[in-house]
Every structure is written in C-alpha cells, then in structure tokens.
Amino acid sequence: MVERESPLGPAYRPGRHGNVAEAAGVTLSETRPGSIVEVVSWPGSEKAALAAIKSATGLALPNMPGAGVSKKDKAGYGFAPRRWLIIDGREGVEQQLQKAVSDKIGAVNDLSHGRTAIRVSGPRAEWVLSKLFAVDFSAEAFPVSNGCSTAHHEIFAQIQRTGKNQFDLIVFCSFARAFWTTLCHSAEEVGYEVS
Amino acid sequence: MRISCPYCGTRDVAEFTYQGDATITRPDPASTDQNTWNAFVYDRANPAGKHSELWQHSGGCRTHLVVERDTVTHVITSVAFAGAKRKPVSAAAPKRKAPARKAATRGKAPS
Numbered sequence: 001m002v003e004r005e006s007p008l009g010p011a012y013r014p015g016r017h018g019n020v021a022e023a024a025g026v027t028l029s030e031t032r033p034g035s036i037v038e039v040v041s042w043p044g045s046e047k048a049a050l051a052a053i054k055s056a057t058g059l060a061l062p063n064m065p066g067a068g069v070s071k072k073d074k075a076g077y078g079f080a081p082r083r084w085l086i087i088d089g090r091e092g093v094e095q096q097l098q099k100a101v102s103d104k105i106g107a108v109n110d111l112s113h114g115r116t117a118i119r120v121s122g123p124r125a126e127w128v129l130s131k132l133f134a135v136d137f138s139a140e141a142f143p144v145s146n147g148c149s150t151a152h153h154e155i156f157a158q159i160q161r162t163g164k165n166q167f168d169l170i171v172f173c174s175f176a177r178a179f180w181t182t183l184c185h186s187a188e189e190v191g192y193e194v195s
Numbered sequence: 196m197r198i199s200c201p202y203c204g205t206r207d208v209a210e211f212t213y214q215g216d217a218t219i220t221r222p223d224p225a226s227t228d229q230n231t232w233n234a235f236v237y238d239r240a241n242p243a244g245k246h247s248e249l250w251q252h253s254g255g256c257r258t259h260l261v262v263e264r265d266t267v268t269h270v271i272t273s274v275a276f277a278g279a280k281r282k283p284v285s286a287a288a289p290k291r292k293a294p295a296r297k298a299a300t301r302g303k304a305p306s
Binding site for chain 1: 210255256278
C-alpha cells in the first residue's frame with residue numbers, strides 16, 4: 001500500500017490550545033483508520049448488502065436511516081438510502097467487501113485515501129459541533145452509533161456518534177486542513193487539546 | 196425555510212439545491228416538434244401558491260426529492276423521494292399546455 005500522508009500538515013499542532021483557564025472542553029485528533037469504504041446496494045438488495053457487510057466485517061448494521069454500529073476499532077452506518085460507510089482500523093477491508101458484495105447486490109468504493117477521519121471528544125463536543133453544523137447533536141436526537149451526512153458550508157461531512165461525548169467526522173482530504181482549522185477556531189473558547 | 200428529508204430528517208434549506216419544476220415531463224426524444232421542446236425548456240407556470248418542485252439534498256444524503264411547497268408562504272406540505280411513484284399533480288399546479296406558436300412569426304426577418 002502507498003504510505004498515506006496526513007493532509008492536515010502544519011495545521012496539526014499537538015498540545016493544549018485556546019482557553020487554558022479551565023480543563024480542555026474537547027480533544028481533537030486524527031484517527032487515521034486503515035480503511036474507509038462506501039457500500040452501495042441496488043434497489044431491493046438492501047438486506048443482501050447488509051448481510052454481505054456483516055460477513056465481511058462482522059458489523060451487523062440495522063436497516064434504518066442513519067443507524068449504525070460502533071466498536072473499538074471499526075464502525076459503520078447508513079448515511080443515505082442504500083448507502084453505508086464502513087470505517088475499519090485495518091487496511092484492505094475494501095477487498096473483503098468486494099468479495100462479499102457481488103455486482104448483483106451492489107458496489108463497493110474504497111475511499112481510504114480520499115477521506116480524513118477527525119475525532120472530536122470531550123464534554124463540550126456537542127457544543128462545538130453545534131456551532132458548525134445545523135444538526136441536533138443531543139443524545140436523544142443523535143444516539144450513540146448513529147450517523148448522518150451533512151455539510152459545513154460547502155464542505156461535505158459524515159458524522160457518527162461513537163461515544164456519549166465522542167464524534168467521528170469524515171471529510172474530504174482536500175478540504176481537511178481548512179475544516180480542521182475552522183474546527184480549532186470553534187474549539188478555542190472551550191479550550192482544546194490536540195492529541 | 197427547512198425541508199424534512201425522508202432519510203435525514205429536518206434540515207436547513209442551505210443543504211438543499213433547487214432542481215426546478217417537478218411537473219414538467221420530458222417530451223418523446225424522437226419528437227421534432229419545436230413547440231413541444233420550447234415548452235419543455237422554457238415554459239413554467241410560476242404559480243403563487245402550491246407548487247411541486249424538485250430539490251436535491253446535495254449537502255446530505257444527495258437524493259432527489261419532490262417537494263410540495265407554497266411559493267407564497269413557503270409552507271411545505273409533502274416531501275417524497277423523486278424515484279418513488281409520484282402522486283398525481285395537485286389541481287393548484289396544473290400541467291400547462293404548450294402555448295401555440297405561429298410558425299410564420301419565427302425566424303422572420305424584421306420588416
């Protein structure tokens with residue numbers, strides 16, 4: 001595999017930033033998963049596609065809008081009708097999915113090199129993300145493991161809640177540095193740590 | 196204005212892109228009738244009231260939607276996937292006939 005370089009570049013500055021009067025409100029990090037794969041099913045093949053995803057990755061995704069599964073090193077969720085995003089710490093998951101999802105069921109797109117995964121965690125994560133996206137991030141409206149697709153201005157983002165106070169964001173590599181910088185500015189008032 | 200996407204839920208209109216009048220149907224591609232094609236490309240009812248229109252959730256799930264919207268009050272009465280079987284167009288947004296054009300008035304040199 002080609003070695004990947006983080007698109008965040010010099011904008012990625014580990015350490016404590018912003019408001020330092022109190023404990024950091026959020027922790028920002030780049031998770032760099034080995035695989036980010038999109039699975040699409042043809043109309044009527046949704047159940048077969050979900051079964052194929054389960055056999056290839058072990059993720060039993062519910063057939064509900066935005067519903068997903070979040071485990072320690074892998075996650076998946078539906079982000080559009082008949083479309084699911086699979087994120088896995090291991091590389092090469094795309095090949096496993098290619099074998100499981102036949103061309104009669106749907107198609108598999110490897111996005112690992114085209115997307116950047118950013119994690120926002122901490123007690124003020126909901127607050128910081130609410131400043132960027134017009135989406136209800138409260139636990140009632142956005143439960144753990146659920147995902148959604150939305151946009152910050154023109155920057156498309158896919159968001160999954162992977163913990164009570166933790167969100168994983170997927171953005172295009174080409175926009176990742178700009179988005180990361182905006183995210184850092186938004187987190188300044190609550191204080192943030194980059195790890 | 197907010198639109199309730201059948202997949203994503205209620206979202207701000209900024210996430211959506213307007214895709215035009217949903218009542219227009221494409222003529223037979225084999226047709227060579229210029230009036231029919233002219234009506235398809237240019238003629239729109241522009242009603243003050245209920246209107247059936249296409250929107251794409253471009254900043255979200257990217258599906259195309261048929262939205263029934265009141266153009267005066269912006270009240271949205273229904274949203275459905277554009278691929279789903281469409282309901283008959285409501286009486287408030289009638290399908291218009293192509294206006295008759297006189298062939299003699301087209302391409303005539305100014306006198």
